[in-house]
Amino acid sequence: MFQFQKALGQLEQKHLFRELIPFDSEPSTVAQKNGKTLLLFCTNNYLGLANHPTLKSAAVSAIQNWGVGAGASRLISGHLRLNDRLESVVARFKSTEAALVFSSGYMTNIGAIGTIVQREDLILADRLNHASLVAGCRLSEGRFRIYPHKDMTKLRKLLSDRKVGQDVLIVTDGVFSMDGDITPLPEILKLAEEYDASIYLDDAHATGVIGAHGGGTCDHYQLSSSRIIQMGTFSKAFGGFGGFIAGTSTLKQYLINKAPSFIYTTALPPSVLATALAAFELIEAEASLRERLWKNRAYFCHKAVQLGFDTLGSETPIVPLRIGSSEKAINFSKKLLEEGIYIPSIRPPTVPEGTSRLRVTLTASHTESQIDFLLSRLEKVGKDLRVI
Ligand SMILES: Cc1ncc(COP(=O)(O)O)c(C=O)c1O
Incomplete structure (x- = not known):
């Protein structure tokens, strides 16, 4: 017999277990989950067209x-x-x-x-x-x-x-x-x-x-x-x-x-x-869509680096924040969720061992105040968990 439960247990032990998170609304820069509004910084909806x-x-x-x-x-x-x-x-x-x-x-x-x-x-x-x-x-x-x-x-x-x-x-x-x-x-x-x-x-x-x-x-x-x-x-x-x-x-x-x-x-x-x-x-x-995307990317990236995050050489609206171990990355993501921000942790085998990260993605639709809120929570959680 195939040992699915054993394999899942091993994933859990290594902090590599993955699960689906159901959302109750269309995912734009915000989404509803169990009556709570969450800020999303993880979609690939770079120009906001999924909701256009x-x-x-x-x-x-x-x-x-x-x-x-x-x-x-x-x-x-x-x-x-x-x-x-x-x-x-x-x-x-x-x-x-x-x-x-x-x-x-x-x-x-x-x-x-x-x-x-x-x-x-x-x-x-x-x-x-x-x-x-x-x-x-x-x-x-x-x-x-x-x-x-x-x-x-x-x-x-x-x-x-x-x-x-x-x-x-x-x-x-x-x-x-x-x-x-x-x-x-x-x-x-x-x-x-x-x-x-x-x-x-x-x-x-x-x-x-x-x-x-x-x-x-x-x-x-x-x-x-x-x-x-x-x-x-x-x-x-x-x-x-x-x-x-x-x-x-x-x-x-x-x-x-x-x-x-x-x-x-x-x-x-x-x-x-x-x-x-x-x-x-x-x-x-509408070139303005791309202009807004890049403006948001520059604003966020500059401040994230100033806070002390390692952005792993990002040059685009995909801005990874290197956390390190899978356990710490999961923990970071959970703490952000408590603050109303959803960014799942990215862990092996998607990325190499020891480079688990939060993959922040900016879109043209994010507002400066949404990005400021993200930065303030990243600073708080980053300091609590000694990532920065
Ligand atoms: C680099 C890269 N190639 C291919 C794909 C697959 O594209 P799709 O989501 O359209 O199947 C993805 C999506 O996750 C990707 O990131």
Whole structure:
């Protein structure tokens, strides 16, 4: 018999047990839980679009016009015109020839990487890549090597050690989801050109957030290359759901024909597609959303560092506060909850041992007084627990 209870007990002992927290309202900067109002500083709703009236009405009108479900997979009868429209917009936004929408970011990563990489190929992946990238790499039949976080010397060494003629895919987050720092894409691209490799760039937390136009990591560094396969999701800055790959038309055709997580699942509901389309319109028309996000990020980060928190090199609206042990991180999070603030602790295996943290995320919708309240409670609890 499987020993589930024993395994759960072990997690509990190591302070690694996870549980679901039910909320009774839509999660914006605040949410209701058991009649109590909590301030949220943990969502990926960077631009506040998950609660935006324009997206809500786009979803409602898509339901009225197209129904609630796609009814089948894309290759059967689920390929509604909305998919074509959305894919053209993604490709334009990402400055690529084409794009392909998947059911989620996770499904994109677990399907696309293994479809691109064959048994004889090599994957080189950053040590702090998101779990969905790790899963995608493990599911592929290629060889999988990890380089230390953003270590270009080690990456060069691994590239130079590849077998003659071996195809190589360098896999990296654009913005690292638990650290909030940005991948050194120009250096990676230079190495990729030198060693004739390709790059798989997970821009889940970068799209809509970084870059002069919110285009993500390529926009941030103002570079483009057909060597870069860009992945993204509509579940963070876009406030909705669904993932995508942006790249060449040939890659798109290849994934349509070969990627199991694209082929063997029901297409996204029309309301989800319409929501993503509406989000693009807002993101392109309203640069002020991004400006507010970055203003909030700068305000918080500056003061958190002044208080003495280690923000682990964050460069984006993801601002981790390093706590250390899992036990202390849980305790910190519980004490903040008593003060009316919800930020769950992030622990291994999501982050390396000894680096448990509170992952604070700022959004465009937070007010300065909400951020001031957070800072005052962080100072109080941080001093009580001797974190600062
Ligand atoms: C870096 C990264 N990639 C991929 C995903 C998966 O995206 P989705 O939530 O759309 O499945 C996430 C979300 O947690 C992420 O943080």
